[in-house]
Amino acid sequence: MSNNYLIKPMSMALEMLGRISSSEHVNRWKLREPALKLVYQGMRQSVRVGKYVQSRYFAPKSLNHDETLKKKIPPKTDRFDLTLTREQQMVRDALLKFARQVMRPISRDADNGEMSSDFFNQVNELGLAISGVPEAIKGVGTIRSPVSNMLMAEDLSYGDMSLAIASLAPLGFVNTITEFGSREQQARYLPPFTEDTFFPASIALMEPEARFNANRLHTQAVPTNAGFRLNGIKCMVPLGTQSELMIVFADLANHGPRGFILERQYPGITIENEKNMGLSAAGLSHVVLTDVEVPDTALLGEQEVHYSHQRMIDLARIGICGCASGTCQAVLDFVIKYANERIAFGEPISNRQAVAFMIADMAIELESMRMLTYRAASRAEQGLPFHREAYLAQLMCAQRAMQIGTDGVQILGGHGFVCEYPVELWYRQLRAVGILEGTFVV
Amino acid sequence: MIHLEIPKKLRQVGDMAHAVAEGMFRPISRKYDQFEHAYPEELDMLRSILQGMADGGTGMGADGLSQKKKGKTKEIKNGNNMAVVLNMMEICWGDSGLALTIPGQGLGNAAIAAVATPEQKKRFDGKWAAMAITEPDAGSDSAAIKTTAILDGDEWLLNGEKIFVTCGERADLVVIWATLDQSLGRAAIKSFVVEKGTSGMKVTHLEKKLGIRASDTATIILDNCRIPRNNILGSESIDTKKSFAGVMQTFDNTRPVVAAMSVGVAKAALDLTCELLNREGLSFQYEGHRFEIPAIEAEIYRMEADLEAARLLMFKAAWMADNGKPNSKEASMAKAKAGRVGNEITLRCVELCSSLGYSENHLLEKWARDSKIFDIFEGTQQIQQLVIARRLLKKRSKDLK
Numbered sequence: 001m002s003n004n005y006l007i008k009p010m011s012m013a014l015e016m017l018g019r020i021s022s023s024e025h026v027n028r029w030k031l032r033e034p035a036l037k038l039v040y041q042g043m044r045q046s047v048r049v050g051k052y053v054q055s056r057y058f059a060p061k062s063l064n065h066d067e068t069l070k071k072k073i074p075p076k077t078d079r080f081d082l083t084l085t086r087e088q089q090m091v092r093d094a095l096l097k098f099a100r101q102v103m104r105p106i107s108r109d110a111d112n113g114e115m116s117s118d119f120f121n122q123v124n125e126l127g128l129a130i131s132g133v134p135e136a137i138k139g140v141g142t143i144r145s146p147v148s149n150m151l152m153a154e155d156l157s158y159g160d161m162s163l164a165i166a167s168l169a170p171l172g173f174v175n176t177i178t179e180f181g182s183r184e185q186q187a188r189y190l191p192p193f194t195e196d197t198f199f200p201a202s203i204a205l206m207e208p209e210a211r212f213n214a215n216r217l218h219t220q221a222v223p224t225n226a227g228f229r230l231n232g233i234k235c236m237v238p239l240g241t242q243s244e245l246m247i248v249f250a251d252l253a254n255h256g257p258r259g260f261i262l263e264r265q266y267p268g269i270t271i272e273n274e275k276n277m278g279l280s281a282a283g284l285s286h287v288v289l290t291d292v293e294v295p296d297t298a299l300l301g302e303q304e305v306h307y308s309h310q311r312m313i314d315l316a317r318i319g320i321c322g323c324a325s326g327t328c329q330a331v332l333d334f335v336i337k338y339a340n341e342r343i344a345f346g347e348p349i350s351n352r353q354a355v356a357f358m359i360a361d362m363a364i365e366l367e368s369m370r371m372l373t374y375r376a377a378s379r380a381e382q383g384l385p386f387h388r389e390a391y392l393a394q395l396m397c398a399q400r401a402m403q404i405g406t407d408g409v410q411i412l413g414g415h416g417f418v419c420e421y422p423v424e425l426w427y428r429q430l431r432a433v434g435i436l437e438g439t440f441v442v
Numbered sequence: 443m444i445h446l447e448i449p450k451k452l453r454q455v456g457d458m459a460h461a462v463a464e465g466m467f468r469p470i471s472r473k474y475d476q477f478e479h480a481y482p483e484e485l486d487m488l489r490s491i492l493q494g495m496a497d498g499g500t501g502m503g504a505d506g507l508s509q510k511k512k513g514k515t516k517e518i519k520n521g522n523n524m525a526v527v528l529n530m531m532e533i534c535w536g537d538s539g540l541a542l543t544i545p546g547q548g549l550g551n552a553a554i555a556a557v558a559t560p561e562q563k564k565r566f567d568g569k570w571a572a573m574a575i576t577e578p579d580a581g582s583d584s585a586a587i588k589t590t591a592i593l594d595g596d597e598w599l600l601n602g603e604k605i606f607v608t609c610g611e612r613a614d615l616v617v618i619w620a621t622l623d624q625s626l627g628r629a630a631i632k633s634f635v636v637e638k639g640t641s642g643m644k645v646t647h648l649e650k651k652l653g654i655r656a657s658d659t660a661t662i663i664l665d666n667c668r669i670p671r672n673n674i675l676g677s678e679s680i681d682t683k684k685s686f687a688g689v690m691q692t693f694d695n696t697r698p699v700v701a702a703m704s705v706g707v708a709k710a711a712l713d714l715t716c717e718l719l720n721r722e723g724l725s726f727q728y729e730g731h732r733f734e735i736p737a738i739e740a741e742i743y744r745m746e747a748d749l750e751a752a753r754l755l756m757f758k759a760a761w762m763a764d765n766g767k768p769n770s771k772e773a774s775m776a777k778a779k780a781g782r783v784g785n786e787i788t789l790r791c792v793e794l795c796s797s798l799g800y801s802e803n804h805l806l807e808k809w810a811r812d813s814k815i816f817d818i819f820e821g822t823q824q825i826q827q828l829v830i831a832r833r834l835l836k837k838r839s840k841d842l843k
Contacts, residue, residue, distance in 0.1 A: 078449040079520045080761055085443050147444050213731045336834055351841050356831035357824070363834055364775050367758075368751030375446040375754060382445075391728040392747040398732075399744075 050224020051293045056263055059187035067136035068186065069178050070143045072383025082374075088148055095155035098126060099326075103159025104422075110163055110281035111425055120198035123167045128152060129193040132174040137187060138194045144178060146315060146380040149442035150322035150373060157326030161429040162281035164323060165439060169238040169282075172319065172440040173201035176247050176312065179441065180259065182303035189245060189261060200242040204234035204287050205249045205316070205438025214249075214313050214437045217257050219289065221250040227296040228252070230260060230268075230289045238439060240271050240285020247300065248289065249309075249438065257309045259300035268292035278428030312441060314390035315380060319440030321373040321393045324401040324433040328366045331408035331426050335359060338412055338421075349411075358407050365400040372396050377442060398434030405430035446754060449520050452528055459529040462488070463536025468805075471537040474656035475808050479648050481612065482540060482656055489545040521764035523695065527702040527756055534706030535713075538812050539656030541703065548609045549573035550617035552696055553633055557675045566635060572613035574604035574662055582825050584619065585628040589664060591620040591674075598634060598674065600642070600667040606819075610660025611645045614638050617675065618664065626680055633675045642667030653811035694773045697820055698759040701776040704784030704816035705753050711791040711809045712745055718795050718804075738794060745787045752780035771833040778826035781817035788813040 075081075084092060102122060109115070132149070133139020149171065156164035174193055177186055192199045207218055219232025230250050237246070244264050252258040262269065270288040301307025336359060339350035349355045376389035405427040409416035416423045448456065466484065474482050533541045550571025558566065580586040589602025600620055610616060615635050622630040636643050647661035716726060719738070726742055729735075755776040762769035788810040792799035799806040817823045832842050 075443050075445045077518070078447065079445065079518050080448060080452075080524065080757060081443055081445045081518045082758060082761060083443070083518065088444075211731070211733065213734065215731075332834075340835055347841075350831075350835045350837065351843075353824075353828070353831075353842070356835060356837075356842050357827045359834060360778070360827040360830040363830060364755075364779050367755060367772075367775055368748075368779060371446070371751055371754035371758065372747065374444050375750075378444045378446055384447075388728050389750075392743065392750055395732060395743055396747040396751060 050226035050229055052226045053266055053293050053295055055188070055295065055297075056265060057188045057192070059184060059191075062187045063134065063136055063183040065183070067134055068183060069132075069134055069141055073143055073145070073381055075382065084151070088151055091148065092151060092155055095126065095152060096158060098122075099156055099159025103156065103163050107160040107163070107281075107422060107425065108419070110160065111278070113280060115281060119163070120167075120200075124196070124198040126167075128167060129170040129174050129199065132171050132178060133190045133193050134178065134186065137191050139190065141178070144175070144381070146318060146442040147374070147377045149175060149440075150318050150377040153319050153322030153440055153442065154326040154329075154370075157323040158330050159326075160281070161323050161327045161426075161432075162279045164326070165238050165279065165282040168319075168440045169202040169243070170199055172203050172238075172316070172442075173245060173247060175315070175441045176203060176259065176300070177261075179315070180301040180305050180307050180312065181261075182301075182305070184297070184303070185261065185300070192244070199244060200239045201245040202238045202240065202243045203247045203249075203316075203438050203441060204237040204240075205313075206234065206236045206436075208233055208235040208286070212437070215257065215309065217249060217251045219248065219250040221252040221258065221260060223253070224293065227294050227298060228260060230262075230292040230294060232289050234287040234289070235274065236276075236284045236436065236439070237271075237287050239283040240287055241273055241283060243271075246287070248287070249312075250289075252299075258307060259312070260294050261298045261300065262292065262294060266292050266294060277431055278425065279432055310387060313437060314376075314387055315441045316438045317390045317394040318373060318377045318380065319442040320433060320436045321369065321376070321390075321397040322442065323440070324397040324430065325366065325370045325373060327426055327430055328362070328369065328401055328404045331404055331423060331430075332359070332362050332366060334421075334423060335362070335408050335411045338415075342412075355411060358411060362404045362407055366404060369393070369397045369400050380442070401430045401433040446757075448528065448757075452520055452525060455525055456528045456532050459532035460535065462491070463533050467533065467536030467540050471540070471656075471805060472802070472808070474537075474539065476655075478650060478655040479658060482543065485540065485544055519764045520761065523698070523760040523763040524757060527698050527760045530699050530702035531706040531709070531753070531756070534703040535710045536706075537656065538703050538707050538816075539654035541706075542608055542654055542657035543612060545612075546570045548613050549696065550613065550615060550635075553617050553675060554615075554635070556695070557633075562635070562672070562675070566615060569614040570609065570612070571615040571617055571635070572607050572609040572660075573617045574607040574610065575619045576606040577603060578605055582822055585631065587619055587621060587631060588624065589618065589620040590624070591622055591632060591634055593622075593671065593678075594668075596671045597668045598671060600634060600636070600664040600669065602664050604662040604664070606649070607660045607662050608657055608819075610662050611648060611658045616643070616662065618662075622678075622680060630680050632678075634669060635673045635675065636664075636667060636669050640667055640669060652814055653808070654815055693820060694768075694770045695763055697773040697777040697826075698756050698763070700816055700820040701752065701756040701759070701780035704777075704780040704813060705749065705756055707809050707813050707816070708745075708749050708752075708780075708784040708787040711788040711806055711813075712742070712749060714804065714806060715791040715795055715799075716742065718798055741790065741794065745783075745790060748779075748783040749787060752776070752783050755779050771830055774821070774826040774829040774833075777821065778823055778830065781823050781826070785813045785817050 130139050132141050134141055153164060153168060156167055170193055174190060177189055205214060206212055219234060221228045221230050232250060234248060246262045247259045248262050249257050249259050268290045269292055272286045274284045274286055276284055339355050339359060340348050342349050372393035376386050376393045379386035379389055408423045409427050412421060412423055415421055470484055474480060548571045550573040553573060554566055554571055575584055577587050592599045600618060615637055618634045618636055619631055620634060622632060642665050644663045645660045646663050649659040651659060732740060759769050759772040759776040762772055792806050792810045795806055798804055
């Protein structure tokens with residue numbers, strides 16, 4: 001294992017060498033020798049020298065201390081409470097309406113890869129990303145609210161989890177920056193999210209291997225004189241091919257996993273759309289980093305805040321748990337209607353306990369998922385420790401969301417298996433709940 | 443604002459109950475499991491302590507349960523329903539059999555608190571009331587009960603047989619469910635208060651049970667038992683639309699309490715299991731990928747997640763009752779989830795701890811026996827699923843049987 005770990009960057013370089021030396025393009029233009037020489041030199045000098053790269057983003061001045069989002073919000077009273085704030089309820093109503101009227105009708109087409117370009121403009125009008133940007137840079141955010149973010153994931157996923165993940169990816173980026181970024185980084189990278197057009201951005205945490213472990217990354221960041229050099233492969237990155245900005249997590253020698261802000265134009269980034277079991281509208285992509293040079297200001301959590309990788313992972317787990325609850329609610333509502341309308345043996349199938357009890361269990365387990373998720377989110381918002389709660393929520397959601405998905409198909413029988421109904425689509429999406437990490441930081 | 447922590451004021455109540463559970467219940471837990479039917483005298487002292495607590499507004503018992511009418515203020519309440527489930531959870535962490543036989547805290551007390559007139563409340567104040575519903579041929583199907591009540595002048599004449607009456611022998615009062623006219627079905631079912639010692643009411647048998655042995659479970663025969671006319675709870679008239687629903691509504695308040703019992707016992711089993719595993723060098727830090735940790739550790743987390751879900755569903759149902767929100771579905775969800783995971787967890791803990799789990803040297807085997815009842819009484823798992831399914835699917839009982 002550890003061997004593989006060390007050899008990987010080296011073997012990647014060698015693999016590239018092989019590819020270059022066999023490239024027709026290189027041979028035809030008699031570039032073979034110089035190209036090989038270049039790669040050789042690159043390898044020899046890898047640790048010491050870095051290229052200076054220019055950021056496209058400009059911050060007139062860094063945020064003042066009191067201009068960032070408020071964190072650790074204590075509740076007004078310490079009473080147990082399940083009511084949403086007035087603002088959360090308003091957002092919920094609006095997003096559920098959007099989920100029903102805009103997302104659900106295009107869900108199937110989106111899964112087939114037919115997306116109207118207009119969708120993201122509509123998303124932008126919802127003001128998701130801007131809700132996380134501090135007011136000082138023309139955003140509308142005042143507090144860091146994991147609860148509100150989690151609720152957005154739930155409500156949008158009620159429409160379609162795939163589209164929800166794509167829609168929320170920029171907000172996940174914004175949240176990660178406001179959570180861990182310096183005031184300078186916030187001032188530099190957040191303004192585009194307040195514009196009139198949808199600004200795609202995302203987080204790249206996962207890597208293509210069985211037994212992926214978010215705490216054990218193979219993507220490497222090596223310090224150079226000008227910043228860092230990144231090598232590795234990321235996967236399941238939402239909106240990958242579109243993203244203008246990306247936070248890539250890589251193992252930084254002696255520091256463990258850290259986040260780096262990448263701008264799309266940095267040389268060495270190759271992005272390829274993935275084909276997966278589901279979630280195709282989320283634009284999940286492979287991101288290959290080959291000697292990507294980033295300035296030292298790209299590193300997250302160096303200045304005012306201490307970066308906690310576990311905290312980032314836990315916040316994202318709450319996000320995916322929110323998505324799971326929303327999609328499971330869609331499944332539940334759908335099968336209730338179906339079971340009441342579908343006649344067999346002269347009466348609705350919902351008159352049978354075998355069917356009705358399955359539906360009751362789906363509702364019980366969905367409520368269980370929701371309770372664990374809400375508790376984790378509310379503890380995160382209040383600044384209480386929430387690692388245990390997020391861990392348990394993910395555990396519950398990973399298992400029960402899929403159960404609800406498979407039971408949903410089961411209740412529809414053969415109709416559940418065909419694409420005429422949405423349950424097979426939800427089934428494919430819910431399989432990802434136990435897999436996705438870092439997808440949406442709440 | 444979403445906040446799923448227990449407020450400080452209630453935590454203090456829970457801490458007190460936990461201390462009682464640890465200091466009074468645990469030491470005698472095994473004793474009354476072994477000497478079934480022996481009266482736990484140690485609990486008489488608890489009666490006065492509890493009375494003090496109840497007077498101080500932190501009721502522990504079922505008599506504190508009721509659906510709060512929506513108040514004028516919009517302020518969120520954490521009231522009696524939450525206090526009761528919290529207390530019950532903590533007490534049952536100590537011993538659930540003993541919790542069921544705390545003097546003055548019977549299920550009948552809940553019924554009296556819910557529907558009695560002020561005059562009746564005064565008359566029955568401070569008395570311990572059991573609840574007699576089940577009959578040999580009517581269990582979950584409580585609408586099929588055959589015990590009859592006939593008005594004879596100024597008295598009711600009761601006849602029939604009741605089984606599985608918790609505290610049937612020990613309580614001062616028994617609330618009997620009987621029908622005024624069996625041909626009218628559920629609407630004709632009323633509850634009647636019979637005082638201990640009334641001639642015609644006899645305890646004929648005490649059950650030997652799988653668990654909760656500290657609590658007596660009696661068979662009661664009513665043979666021309668005469669009680670005063672004003673011992674009926676609720677109205678004498680038969681309203682085919684309302685009555686039964688009214689009777690069943692008591693369950694909306696008591697089901698979260700049974701959920702609390704199940705959660706308490708499961709928590710006890712999980713706590714002890716972690717402690718025993720700790721001694722053998724295992725610790726639980728929620729670290730590591732969920733597929734790369736030892737199977738036994740993964741199993742503990744899985745159980746913990748289920749227990750946490752049951753606990754939160756229980757508090758949600760109680761919170762809804764405290765804030766005047768109809769909670770029939772949520773009360774059943776809490777009971778269904780807590781009943782099944784409580785049983786599953788206690789049984790699994792026995793298995794995980796191997797011979798230690800199975801041995802009477804520890805309480806794990808006892809908890810695994812005790813926990814089974816929580817998935818049965820106050821409506822079995824399947825009855826809860828029926829209640830939930832009917833609500834979700836908007837079905838009447840004649841369509842979804």
